[in-house]
Amino acid sequence: MPNVEETPLHEEKISEQKIDGGKVNEEKNVVVAQPAPHVDGVDAVPSAGKSAPPKSFPRNAIVLLACAAVAIAVVVAFGIYSRAAAATRLAQETDLAATPSVNVVHPQSAKRGDDIVLPGNTQAFIDSPIYARTNGYLQHWYVDIGARVKQGQLLAEIETPELDQQLRQARADLATAEANYNLSQITAARNENLLKTRSVSTQERDNAVNGNAANKATVESNHANVARLEQLQAFEKVYAPFDGIITARSTDVGALIDAGANAPKELFHIAAIHTLRVYIAVPEVYSAAARSGAQTDLTLDEFPKEVFHGTIVRNANAIDALSRTLLVEVDVDNSKGLLMPGAYVQVRLKAPSDGGSLTVPANALIFRRQGLQVAVVRDGKAQLVSVTPGHDYGDSMEILAGLQADDQVIVSPSDSLASGTPVQMASAANGGGK
Numbered sequence: 001m002p003n004v005e006e007t008p009l010h011e012e013k014i015s016e017q018k019i020d021g022g023k024v025n026e027e028k029n030v031v032v033a034q035p036a037p038h039v040d041g042v043d044a045v046p047s048a049g050k051s052a053p054p055k056s057f058p059r060n061a062i063v064l065l066a067c068a069a070v071a072i073a074v075v076v077a078f079g080i081y082s083r084a085a086a087a088t089r090l091a092q093e094t095d096l097a098a099t100p101s102v103n104v105v106h107p108q109s110a111k112r113g114d115d116i117v118l119p120g121n122t123q124a125f126i127d128s129p130i131y132a133r134t135n136g137y138l139q140h141w142y143v144d145i146g147a148r149v150k151q152g153q154l155l156a157e158i159e160t161p162e163l164d165q166q167l168r169q170a171r172a173d174l175a176t177a178e179a180n181y182n183l184s185q186i187t188a189a190r191n192e193n194l195l196k197t198r199s200v201s202t203q204e205r206d207n208a209v210n211g212n213a214a215n216k217a218t219v220e221s222n223h224a225n226v227a228r229l230e231q232l233q234a235f236e237k238v239y240a241p242f243d244g245i246i247t248a249r250s251t252d253v254g255a256l257i258d259a260g261a262n263a264p265k266e267l268f269h270i271a272a273i274h275t276l277r278v279y280i281a282v283p284e285v286y287s288a289a290a291r292s293g294a295q296t297d298l299t300l301d302e303f304p305k306e307v308f309h310g311t312i313v314r315n316a317n318a319i320d321a322l323s324r325t326l327l328v329e330v331d332v333d334n335s336k337g338l339l340m341p342g343a344y345v346q347v348r349l350k351a352p353s354d355g356g357s358l359t360v361p362a363n364a365l366i367f368r369r370q371g372l373q374v375a376v377v378r379d380g381k382a383q384l385v386s387v388t389p390g391h392d393y394g395d396s397m398e399i400l401a402g403l404q405a406d407d408q409v410i411v412s413p414s415d416s417l418a419s420g421t422p423v424q425m426a427s428a429a430n431g432g433g434k
Contacts, residue, residue: 100417101426104377104408107358107399115348116289116391120280120298122332124271124341126242131264132257133235136160143268144249149240155268156238158257163236167229174222181215188212244272247341276332276339278310280347281325285390285400289349290315290328297348298332300339308332308339310347351391358403359396363412374403375410375417382410382421 141156143149191205248269251257258264278298282290290312298308310332319326330347332339366373366384373384390398403409408425410417 099422099424100414102375102377102382102413102423103411103426105361105364105411107360107403107405107407107409109358109405115297116282116286116351118280118282118347118349120278120330120345120347122276122278122339122341122343122345124244124273125275125277125331126244126272127341128241128270129266130155130238130241130268130270131266132158132238132259134158134160134163134232134257135259136163136236136257138251138253138255138257138267140253141249141251141267143246145246147246149244149246149270151240151242153240154237155240155246156251158236158238160233160236163229163232167226167233170222170226170229174219174226177215177218177222181212181219184208184212184215238267240270242270242272243274244270247271271341273334273337273339273341276334276341278330278332278345278347280328280330281320281323282315282328282349283391284319284324284326286349286351287319287326289351290326294349296330298330298345299348300343300345302343303338306338308345357390358399358405359393360399360403360409361396361411362394364409365397366413366417374399375413376403377408377410377423377425380422380424382413382417382419382423384417384419 136158139157139159143153143155149155188205188208188211191200191208194200195202195205246268249267250265250269251267257267292312292314294312296310296312298310300306300308310330312328313331314329316327360374364374366375370384371386372389373386375382375384377383385402387402388400390400392398410423
């Protein structure tokens with residue numbers, strides 16, 4: 001007999017549903033005890049006609065699975081959205097990084113009416129070299145550099161031995177001519193009387209009269225020659241032509257004086273410094289301030305606490321085409337002798353008042369082939385505009401035309417900046433005033 005072992009009871013969950021009046025009864029767990037016969041070496045086969053009932057999931061598990069699926073879908077959707085948003089932000093940041101950032105300022109109103117400071121050089125009212133007018137050797141000089149001289153004061157003497165001999169000869173020739181003239185005059189008068197008695201011919205009388213006229217002309221010629229040589233002899237003494245100061249002496253005792261040379265050498269240089277001239281170049285925009293009679297102030301580095309006063313006496317009445325400036329002369333009284341010719345001075349002019357101009361920082365200016373320009377931001381893009389410059393204040397420049405007070409001017413623009421380039425503003429502040 002084969003050994004049959006009993007297996008433990010299997011607990012099965014049998015769902016029995018009974019419909020009673022449209023209501024579902026509760027599920028009941030039923031324990032069914034079935035023998036599980038086992039023959040040695042042979043597995044027992046379940047009884048025919050009996051099958052295991054199907055298993056069903058509980059409702060709570062289904063709800064949990066649905067919630068898990070929804071959560072997974074939400075996580076996936078959020079991940080996709082996060083990646084898309086990050087890509088959008090990256091593209092925006094990339095575009096923003098590619099757009100150059102610029103600093104801008106607003107132009108300020110120029111304070112016209114202030115003093116205009118212009119450079120200039122002092123010049124002597126009269127500045128003249130002194131040359132010799134006769135040949136010879138320098139015998140003596142009486143003044144040196146820095147000497148103040150008066151008009152007609154003796155400066156030097158020239159020894160002219162050849163000229164003295166020429167003058168002596170000319171005077172002798174004059175005496176001979178005068179003697180011949182006197183004799184011809186007597187002869188002409190005698191022939192006139194003899195002609196009345198027909199003692200001489202008319203031809204002889206005419207010869208005597210014309211000879212007398214020729215001798216008279218010879219006398220006058222010799223007189224002129226003597227006067228010329230006397231004048232040259234007078235140039236042996238060199239005199240000061242006007243009151244002034246000797247600024248140079250270029251000769252010495254024994255030096256050869258050659259007045260007839262192609263490039264004669266000057267003996268002295270004299271300058272009149274009782275009044276000094278100062279020439280300044282006034283910009284065209286300030287030419288209205290250079291009116292005759294206007295008072296000016298002058299300062300010098302060697303006199304930091306002194307202010308000298310001058311007067312505009314004249315101007316060129318024409319604008320220089322190259323520098324666009326007006327040449328103006330300012331006369332300065334130098335009766336005290338403090339100022340010297342050739343000194344560097346600063347001249348202050350009173351500029352006419354005009355509130356229509358603006359100023360921008362010097363580092364906002366663009367110098368290109370098109371002329372002076374500035375870059376402004378309009379509609380998020382850089383625009384290069386041409387401007388008309390005015391007074392240069394050093395750290396800023398006056399702009400007479402081309403800008404508006406509400407323009408946003410780019411500071412320190414790059415050399416490659418062009419009109420239409422997109423830009424972003426880093427800051428906006430007022431600046432550029434004097």
